Amino acid sequence: MRIALIILAAGKGTRMESDLPKVLHKIAGAPMLVHAMQSGAALEPERVIVVAGHGAEKVEAAALDHDPEAQIVVQSEQLGTGHAVAQSRDALEDFDGDAIVLYGDTPFISDATLEKMVAARKGADVVVLGFDAADPARYGRLILDGDRLDRIVEYKDATDEERAITLCNSGLIAADSATLFDLLDAVGNDNAAGEYYLPDIVAIARDRGLSATAVTCDEAETLGVNSRAELARAEALFQARARAALVADGVTMQAPDTVFLSWDTAIGRDTEVEPNVIFAPGVTVESGARIRAFSHLEGCHVSRGAVVGPYARLRPGAELAEDVHVGNFVEVKNAQLATGVKANHLSYIGDADIGAGTNIGAGTITCNYDGVFKHRTVIGEGAFIGSNTMLVAPVTVGDAALTGSGSVITSDVPAGDLAMGRARQENKPGMGRKLMEMLRARKVRQQKGQD
Ligand code: UD1
Ligand code: CA
Numbered sequence: 101m102r103i104a105l106i107i108l109a110a111g112k113g114t115r116m117e118s119d120l121p122k123v124l125h126k127i128a129g130a131p132m133l134v135h136a137m138q139s140g141a142a143l144e145p146e147r148v149i150v151v152a153g154h155g156a157e158k159v160e161a162a163a164l165d166h167d168p169e170a171q172i173v174v175q176s177e178q179l180g181t182g183h184a185v186a187q188s189r190d191a192l193e194d195f196d197g198d199a200i201v202l203y204g205d206t207p208f209i210s211d212a213t214l215e216k217m218v219a220a221r222k223g224a225d226v227v228v229l230g231f232d233a234a235d236p237a238r239y240g241r242l243i244l245d246g247d248r249l250d251r252i253v254e255y256k257d258a259t260d261e262e263r264a265i266t267l268c269n270s271g272l273i274a275a276d277s278a279t280l281f282d283l284l285d286a287v288g289n290d291n292a293a294g295e296y297y298l299p300d301i302v303a304i305a306r307d308r309g310l311s312a313t314a315v316t317c318d319e320a321e322t323l324g325v326n327s328r329a330e331l332a333r334a335e336a337l338f339q340a341r342a343r344a345a346l347v348a349d350g351v352t353m354q355a356p357d358t359v360f361l362s363w364d365t366a367i368g369r370d371t372e373v374e375p376n377v378i379f380a381p382g383v384t385v386e387s388g389a390r391i392r393a394f395s396h397l398e399g400c401h402v403s404r405g406a407v408v409g410p411y412a413r414l415r416p417g418a419e420l421a422e423d424v425h426v427g428n429f430v431e432v433k434n435a436q437l438a439t440g441v442k443a444n445h446l447s448y449i450g451d452a453d454i455g456a457g458t459n460i461g462a463g464t465i466t467c468n469y470d471g472v473f474k475h476r477t478v479i480g481e482g483a484f485i486g487s488n489t490m491l492v493a494p495v496t497v498g499d500a501a502l503t504g505s506g507s508v509i510t511s512d513v514p515a516g517d518l519a520m521g522r523a524r525q526e527n528k529p530g531m532g533r534k535l536m537e538m539l540r541a542r543k544v545r546q547q548k549g550q551d
Pocket of ligand 2: 324
């Protein structure tokens with residue numbers, strides 16, 4: 101089955117009280133729109149059309165960032181969901197297959213539900229996703245005729261009797277693409293809202309002798325976001341599910357509620373995640389690693405047996421090979437740490453390659469930035485970087501080389517050499533005690549008001 105997704109994302113989202121279009125507000129580090137695109141991706145769609153309106157340029161950028169093949173069509177005036185879908189007519193003119201309409205502000209539709217809709221298309225021309233609402237509020241109501249769907253009535257247009265129905269419209273609809281646009285041609289706006297309602301295609305289909313049916317899903321999946329409060333609730337729901345999924349897959353967490361995950365966080369089994377860890381987007385952690393308390397990870401990869409934190413920061417491009425240790429107050433950015441590298445205390449490692457088994461002493465800094473350009477630091481295998489070494493990049497330290505503590509390393513260190521880049525120490529015999537005596541005497545004079 102060839103499938104095109106049409107994702108409606110033109111609305112302003114007035115109740116968000118935001119300059120940002122609603123669908124670009126993030127849940128677990130990804131815009132809601134991306135969540136919708138992502139759930140639709142399970143159907144391996146041949147086309148993805150995003151209908152943008154408010155903030156169309158930003159919406160387009162976010163959509164293309166996630167899927168460069170997506171097509172954006174602009175609905176410049178929001179005249180209703182039917183009108184929104186109709187904007188994708190040209191983009192799908194040559195498309196032969198099913199179109200499925202999703203909402204950009206409904207991020208939690210499951211793969212299984214979408215697959216159920218596709219399967220139901222074998223028995224009906226139009227398939228609508230419904231749900232049994234605990235509080236049906238202002239949702240559209242599904243009017244059934246036996247096991248067929250007869251029509252959908254919007255709350256504003258419904259009679260009291262119709263409003264008593266709890267089977268509601270999620271908004272998702274599937275139909276053959278050409279049929280969908282044919283049906284939309286007949287949709288008018290003579291209704292309480294003066295809008296072109298997408299759900300009207302159901303009654304029109306029935307009038308034309310086509311069939312319609314409803315499949316249902318859990319109400320939690322159809323959760324839409326209209327306000328910041330609902331956004332926070334959606335975030336909490338996402339986090340709860342994502343934590344539970346990791347724990348079920350064999351990740352140990354002492355306090356799952358304190359661990360924050362992103363939409364794409366991947367963690368292998370037998371990895372332990374201590375309390376208060378944040379996974380920003382783009383993190384993969386292999387099996388059997390340990391992420392200790394209060395660490396912050398983003399855009400990085402942590403291999404088997406590695407230990408990170410407590411209080412470590414892994415920024416984009418940090419690649420930790422097996423058994424690497426990155427300890428407290430160590431920041432790693434755009435750097436490869438080969439097997440068994442240890443950087444246990446108070447360091448900044450940025451734009452660097454560090455060979456296997458090398459030890460980075462406390463307080464070491466790769467000085468990677470000259471104010472305009474970034475430069476790389478390359479350190480070989482089995483090297484020992486003394487505490488508080490400043491590595492002024494670009495600089496290379498060879499295999500098994502050493503740097504003395506407190507060195508400022510500005511030129512390359514050949515393999516096996518010891519580099520010292522600091523002032524030579526000088527001892528003045530007895531001078532320490534003499535100095536202290538002088539100072540104490542001065543203090544006494546001051547206290548007596550003599551100085
Ligand atoms: C819609 C359905 C209703 C359903 C409910 C589920 C219609 C007429 N009603 O109502 O049956 O129960 O969703 O949440 O379809 N949008 C556009 N362009 C437009 C109008 C809307 O892109 O011109 C987008 C919005 O940004 C939003 C989605 O379509 O993502 C739904 O629009 P909204 O106005 O929220 O529809 P509801 O009134 O909630
Ligand atoms: Ca809505």
